[in-house]
Amino acid sequence: MPPKEPPRRRVPGPARPARPRPASAGARTPRPAPRPAGRRPAPRPPARQPRTIRLGSPRPRLRLVSLGLTLVMLAFVVRLLQVQAVDASAYAAKADKYRFQEYTLSAERGEITDRNGIALAASVDAYDITADPQLFTPEESKVPDAPEQAAALLAPLLGKEPAELAKKLRTPKSRYTLLARKQTPQVWNQIKDLRRVYGQKAQRSAGGNGVNLLGGVLSEPSTKRVYPNGELAAGILGYVNAEGKGAGGVESMLDPALAGQDGKIRFTQSGGRQVPTAGSRGTPAVPGSDIELTIDRDIQWAAQQAITEQVEKSKADRGYVIVQNTRTGEVLAMANAPGFDPNDLSAANAASMGNAALQDAYEPGSTSKVMSMAAVLEEGKAAPDTHVTVPNRLHRGDRLFKDDVDHKTWYLTLNGVLAKSSNIGTILATGQLGATQAESNRVLHGYLRKFGIGSPTGLRYPGETPGILAKPQDWSTSQQYTIPFGQGLSVNAMQAASVYSTIANGGVRVEPTLVRGTKGPDGRFTPAPKAKESRVVSERTADTLAKMLESVVDDREGTGTRAAIPGYRVAGKTGTANRVDPELGRYKGYTASFAGFAPADDPEITVYCAIQNPTKGSYFGGQICGPIYKKVMEFALKTLHVAPTGSEPARLPVTFEPTP
Numbered sequence: 001m002p003p004k005e006p007p008r009r010r011v012p013g014p015a016r017p018a019r020p021r022p023a024s025a026g027a028r029t030p031r032p033a034p035r036p037a038g039r040r041p042a043p044r045p046p047a048r049q050p051r052t053i054r055l056g057s058p059r060p061r062l063r064l065v066s067l068g069l070t071l072v073m074l075a076f077v078v079r080l081l082q083v084q085a086v087d088a089s090a091y092a093a094k095a096d097k098y099r100f101q102e103y104t105l106s107a108e109r110g111e112i113t114d115r116n117g118i119a120l121a122a123s124v125d126a127y128d129i130t131a132d133p134q135l136f137t138p139e140e141s142k143v144p145d146a147p148e149q150a151a152a153l154l155a156p157l158l159g160k161e162p163a164e165l166a167k168k169l170r171t172p173k174s175r176y177t178l179l180a181r182k183q184t185p186q187v188w189n190q191i192k193d194l195r196r197v198y199g200q201k202a203q204r205s206a207g208g209n210g211v212n213l214l215g216g217v218l219s220e221p222s223t224k225r226v227y228p229n230g231e232l233a234a235g236i237l238g239y240v241n242a243e244g245k246g247a248g249g250v251e252s253m254l255d256p257a258l259a260g261q262d263g264k265i266r267f268t269q270s271g272g273r274q275v276p277t278a279g280s281r282g283t284p285a286v287p288g289s290d291i292e293l294t295i296d297r298d299i300q301w302a303a304q305q306a307i308t309e310q311v312e313k314s315k316a317d318r319g320y321v322i323v324q325n326t327r328t329g330e331v332l333a334m335a336n337a338p339g340f341d342p343n344d345l346s347a348a349n350a351a352s353m354g355n356a357a358l359q360d361a362y363e364p365g366s367t368s369k370v371m372s373m374a375a376v377l378e379e380g381k382a383a384p385d386t387h388v389t390v391p392n393r394l395h396r397g398d399r400l401f402k403d404d405v406d407h408k409t410w411y412l413t414l415n416g417v418l419a420k421s422s423n424i425g426t427i428l429a430t431g432q433l434g435a436t437q438a439e440s441n442r443v444l445h446g447y448l449r450k451f452g453i454g455s456p457t458g459l460r461y462p463g464e465t466p467g468i469l470a471k472p473q474d475w476s477t478s479q480q481y482t483i484p485f486g487q488g489l490s491v492n493a494m495q496a497a498s499v500y501s502t503i504a505n506g507g508v509r510v511e512p513t514l515v516r517g518t519k520g521p522d523g524r525f526t527p528a529p530k531a532k533e534s535r536v537v538s539e540r541t542a543d544t545l546a547k548m549l550e551s552v553v554d555d556r557e558g559t560g561t562r563a564a565i566p567g568y569r570v571a572g573k574t575g576t577a578n579r580v581d582p583e584l585g586r587y588k589g590y591t592a593s594f595a596g597f598a599p600a601d602d603p604e605i606t607v608y609c610a611i612q613n614p615t616k617g618s619y620f621g622g623q624i625c626g627p628i629y630k631k632v633m634e635f636a637l638k639t640l641h642v643a644p645t646g647s648e649p650a651r652l653p654v655t656f657e658p659t660p
Contacts, residue, residue, distance in 0.1 A: 107262050109244065110519075113290065114297040124226050127182075127188040127220065128183070129178075129183055129188065130178055130218045147165075148166045222244075225240045225342075235334065235336040249355060250514065257518060289518045295333060299332045299635065299639055300334075302631070307335050307628060320335060321609045323636055324498070327505055327604065329501065359464060363486060363487050363489065364486045364591070367593050368499075369485055369573065370418070378538060378541045382414045384547070385415065390407075390412055391424065412654065412656070415551055416557065416655050420559065437480055452502075457511065502537075503537075503546060507537040547600075549573055550570065551651070553596070565637070574625070574626065577591045579613055594622065594626050599642065
């Protein structure tokens, strides 16, 4: 600021003469005192008047704001009316489509156990690996080839082709796709670990806004079928397919009971994940029932080991062993070789995935002669000691028949015909069943049917063959004479075993059974219905046949001496039949077999063995199936604690001395 100028001082001038004032009447007005000399105050500037501002009227502005707000609110009201009234159903449908997911809750499949409750087939925790394809689109993932990259990471873990997975991840307009079924918890844990690693990478990159390449890979809890014993009893159990449905064996036969009832769940989702706070609703799954089989796991193991070793040793096509309780009809073992592992169907041979013991139809050979002898005894046409002269050759119809070995004329009893398994002797014996051959055929056919030949066994097993038995009037000229010794008719292994169980059970046939009962989700056990019974021959005939069958094993003339078991009386019969090759449609090779029961004086167990087309070593039933019978029967007798026999065998005569 500039320096302040000092006030000016006034210099007093000469005094002015006083102006005379007129005097008033009667008094003198005093004069004011003179003003002292000094500074005069500076003159004050005139006071500034305050400026007045005039405001406009607020009403126009308020009207404008009110109009704007009214228009905005009107727009909201119109839109709200459109959403909630006009297009309500369309938007609700879209909301349901994208907000809610509905999945099927798979019911836990019931267990299959042996007669002692040991698991043969069970279900364990597993996961279905799924994905949300929308999260793999370029817009969501910010990666143009996200499906291909994710597929390359998942393929080694899921055992799938990358191209297959990438195609599923590119499913258009979908929020769900199934990548792999029934994966183990270990596989899902590996996927979660990999997903977590990529999630951490996404957090570290792009300022924490990166995208997890595997974020759209999800899982659904499920179960997986496992068979703890591998190949053991696989032919009986069967297997389940990729959808978890029974596709063979008991798994298929009893699938409705085992499968239970699936449930459903509906929940709110966001980004392919369930919203925990939104809740869910649905119907729970009902677990399947447990099935208890008549099979004894230990006996099944012994039978399977024995037949597998012999099939490999004989270089045969296949073989089967059946063990049955003679009194109840319960099947204690049904073993096939070669078998398969239902845990790994990819490595299984398609030809071995069935149950050949029930599905193969073949000509039984000499094991069938016991039915012919039963008919002869029951009809009273002969007795065990009846003399039968057996020539080296026998001409009947259009054929010349012979026995397995060339021989001079044999002088056999009826018991000897069975012991030495003479085809010619059997033809001669059954020829006595009627006054004519046609009548004999009808009588024999009736007994074969009563023994169950040509009919289902009663197991109701999927794919079971009833065998082949033509009507007697349709038997060819040669069949009239071959059927009595087991050629010209076909059976399955279970039918052949059931014949011997019928004789062992005093002539009463009990339908074979595989199921003891079921245990429902409530834990209550329901026994299977009692097996049907029917009398085939009298108890006297059955007892006589049992004694005759002992001669096959016990007598030195018998063909089944290799099946003898020390301490036990054994009844049995060998069989060696010409085999029809299913591919060639003609006879090629042999079917070797052995059937019998023990103890012969108080039967409890039947064992039947058959081997198809042995190509190395012997092909006679007594030679290769007799030892299997012995091994399996010995094991079963010990396992079931059957006491040794206390009596001596009957030792019926086998031959007779001809009169001069």
